[in-house]
Amino acid sequence: MLTDKPAFKQRPFDEDGVSCIACHSIQDVNRRGIGGYVMGEPALLVKEDGTRLLEGVTDQQILDNVNDHRRAMMRPLLKSPEFCGACHKSQVPKELNDYKFLRAFMVADELQMSSFSKESPHPFYVRDRETCNTCHMKPEAAPKFDVSAKNGTIKSHRWAAGNTAIPFYYKFTEQLDAVTKFLESDVMGVDIFAVRRRPVGTDKEEFIAPLNRSSYKIGRGDTLTADVVITNKNLGHSFPPELRDFYEAHIQFTVSEAATGRVLFQSGFIKPDGFLDESAHNYKTYLVMADGTFNDKHHIWKTRVIAQNNQVGSGRSDVARYRFPVPKDAGDALKITAQLRYRRFTKVFSDYAMGKSVDFPVVTMATAEYTMKVGENEAQAPVKGAMPEWRRWNNYGIALFDNRQFALAAEVFARVADLDETYRPMALTNRALALIEIDRWDDASRLIDAALELNPTLARALFQRARIRRQRGQLADAESDIRRVLEAFPRDRLSLQQLGELSKIKRDFAAARDAFERILQIDPEDAGSHYNLMLIYRKLGLNDQARAEAKIFADLKDDPGALPLASEFLRRHPEMKGESVPFHVHDLLKGQPEVASSEDR
Template sequence: MVWGSRSVRSVGIAALVIGACFLLQALLAQSYGDKASSSTANPGSTYNFRFGPGNISAPGNARMENGGFVEPGAFPTAEYCGYCHQEAYAQWRQALHSNSFRTPFYRASVNILMRTKGIEYTRHCDSCHNPIGVLSGALTQDSKIDRKFDEDGLTCTICHSIQKLQSTLGNGGFVMGIPAVMVDENGNRIAGEVPYNEIVDHPERHAKAVMKDIYKTPEFCASCHKANLPNPLNEYKWIRAFTSFDEWQNSKFSERNPLTFYSAKLTTCQNCHMMREPAVLHDSGAKNGTLASHRWPAGNTAVPFYYGFDQQLQKTIDFLKSGKYLNVDLVAIKKSDSDNLIAPLGSVPFQLSRNQKIEAMVVIQNKNIGHSLIPEVRDLYEAWVEFTVKDATGREIVHSGFLKPDGTLEPRAHSFTNRPVNSDGNFVDNHKVWTIHSMAYDNSIQAGRSALVRYQFTVPQDAQGPLTVTARVNYRHFRQSYLNNVFGPDHPAYPVIELASKTRTLMIGDNPVVAADPQDNPDWMRWNNLGIGYLDQLQYADAVHAFREVVKLRPDYSDGYINIGLTYIEWEKYSEARASLEKGLALSRDNARALYYLAIVERRAGNSEAELTDLTKVVAAYPQSRDARRELGVYYYQQHQPEEAIKQFEALQAIDPDDVAAHYNLAILYKRMGLKEKASEQAALFATKQIDPGAPTYSLDFLRNHPEISNESVPWHMHTDAAPPAAVAGEH
């Protein structure tokens, strides 16, 4: 695929457009309020308040400080801001934020919602994708509002006018002030586009208008990078959509959760997605020649590919291919005639024969992503394992995870996606999220965890050694079937990016120990990641074995012992867990992770005083630990101390307003304390957020009708039919 010729054309046109905009803005922006004389709007008495009087954004959460509407023209344009911030403007124009509404991918899905249920329902999506449309009152039947702002999606003054956040509700959980680039001498926001010389003369007043400390927090990103499907949208019940923020908060990078498998320094969303880079164009916000990236590089290759934004596309590809985020390990094999695990590969000698059935184990470690792989709209994106075995002649013995001639992914591939299902037991296509009733499976890899993927094949009798075994993780923004739904079958092939890979050579005959690749994890970590994979697949005995290998290699590694204790707890062998947890504590005094799990053991043993002591220490060290707050609340509940229990569950809700255990327990506790209104509110929240007991039946119907992918719903499963593409006939 060649992007170079298109790149020259795109850059040339962009330069002319930017230059013209700057000249025009310089001429026009010489007086206050060129675009709007009023910051408030009234779309008229015909506005459809379907979801409650005065609630202009429901089923979304976006709102103005004054609770009303805002004139679209009250938002200074991005071109206006670009006069002084040329680099930020140029980056923004190619970034996802500026194209959040207009892309054919988003429009395809949101238009179905509009046609199916009505334009007022699109406020749920557009609270993040098009806040000006929502807050101006444009999203109602027969609106006369000029919607030219649709082309700019999230402009500078949308993000930079947000004054506070609504906890971490998501779905546009922000509160916006009067759009302004200046405040007056009394700190009052000045609406509209002020003359540039005013900004130059009073940069501190400009900064006060457009910068707030919350902009540098992950909670700021959570206002849109966390979403749910509320009852008013689906007329069913509350369903979690995606939780990038929650995943980060539970990861090692937040330093808020003591239960992670590994530790790391605090890293926020902005640290990864707004890294400083050289400012090519003039930008008044640059410091020492660098600017916090307003490209927000992440995983979307489809939008820049569609628009010909070659700089954005290349930056995104470079980001994805940096090699920092995933680790692929061909960690072990097992021969069918033996129960012995040959691991870690490369570090132990073994023999391999022809006509021998082999189980190969691949571990994919989510090493340095602060959220899951894949974090959002998993039903549309594709990330999968491509696994190949070739002999010395180049003949493919195994090929799993290939793309078929029509561009679709082989259905038996191991993918890190999900399959949402509607009430008819059918896959929810075209991102019709309001029809989701169940999740057939979700194979995403959470931050800091490892997925174990197994392949079984037979070494052919006529195979020419050595065998070359390769496992790679590929990624494509939008599955082929969705691209076909949007464009029809006749469209260019969208980029497929290799995120990480590993190749090993297996000799037919003797396989000696080989030198480790510098990019490989050390052997103790390879065992640790294998243990994590076993644990997530509920293979407890194998997990204990793997973690015991860890402490053999690293007897000083406290988490190795803690992992053994954790496995026994999940295995419900609480007494067996104690010795390992105490060993971990002996190596790492007051280790919060060990104390938390030991508290669970103490509870089972009836040692309530020790349980309280341990949990209190954990909460003191990690006050934003959801798990510790929840378990401490349970402790006080069981000890008949309602006031203390309420404190813990309320603290838990401040961390996660959607925690079902908090809703349930507070409903009971408030009622006992005579707080009937609060109790009713919590009971209602619990009723809509708890899992529908009938939902799994929809998934079972789907899985019965799709045996080619039903294995993906089983924690432990084997890929046994990984035939080369030539042996696969048609679509399943």
């Protein structure tokens, strides 16, 4: 029941749970999430003739009829991301909020668009195929005499991911250890990549990167700005996933004296009262209610607009910037530490939900440290197993791109192309992407031509060439490129979208209809496809279908009237306003994020 006053003493749901047979009885899903599945008649054994047996089946019968049990429990659907997406995709429907459709999260779609799915050419890196199962159901040693074991292992059903709260609260030690181990298993990365040095008495900055591979000098009184790159290395979805409004992921950044450990500056720390420092660089969603107040207790039925939705996409990066002076009384060396930390839940929500103060664990997922001398610093040699320089630069370029610093990103991607021959076609495409964003289409075209000369089948470059050709009015050539991409990636929704638009332009409405309907087979709630199908059905004289699509689109589309609500909310919350801007600097003297000027961008 939806309530502002949850009951704390009586928790009958503590005795409930999802049994094996609940998930293993699911026969189909509708790809809309929020429990969009069809359950069949539960069974523990299914005979070859289809007879389903449940009541009265003993453990011994299951052991004696493993094939019948497997037939009852397993089907291809259960190994697909779409199966997991039945719950790991969510929305707030109009029936719940008496307002309109609001997307909550779409982890299954993020995986489908990631490199791990092998269904999209657009990610910055090419990875081996992974599914939800291969990541969250890794093989583990089987108990003795387990007849379902293969090569001495079974698939773990702990689904270790990000939920530290439940095993901590109920003292499920093994589960908490498994979740913590997963969070610490190199799924995310932190790199203190660069420093901008402004010597005392001047406005000129020296850019030093990569920091630990450079020789440079700093002095007392200099102003330093550290660029910390946070990379989603091995997750097939965004970080943090799902309910970012009450999860808490942030960067803890500390500058201390190397010799004494005395903390000089810090940001993103947990305060003595258990709450997070307000100036922390964080990955959160800020929900705003109809009266303009902060919805910090996850009353999703009251949400009207999202004021911020920070995340790091799969295979992508972010950059957190910290400005601080070198103190006059600093020791001979400074130690810089950056940590990505994660807590489920926010202190506000956990205190509210539990009815008392509970300090849920904070997991450090990734750490980077660097010690710089006050004076001369020599370049450090790479250690064995260190990330290659080209990849560090590339992650930095991706972070700049996602922070909308396109000109700087283009410069960085040019360096990447020089550093690694194998990745060069991708790096050239990366640079073209950045230049397209600042309307340098001709320069981008030359880069794409160079990329395709090196790798004529690079679908990512073919897609960008199609965009360039469409912009130039070369529609037939653009369509040819898109169809080549779709031959390799038939479920790429961006290419299907382009094909639909090109078909509309040449008034081939049947082909356009097919393209947009194929997108809806992947994501039934793609607003753009519903809008286009509304127009296309009208052209085809299918007026009933057009009206149905118009109704769906009206519910799915963003409400422009809600945008001022978000703007006013951020104006009244300066501690959140800075985090909502892609490029900002945390001034450790002032303690608040500082939005960059247009010149800095």
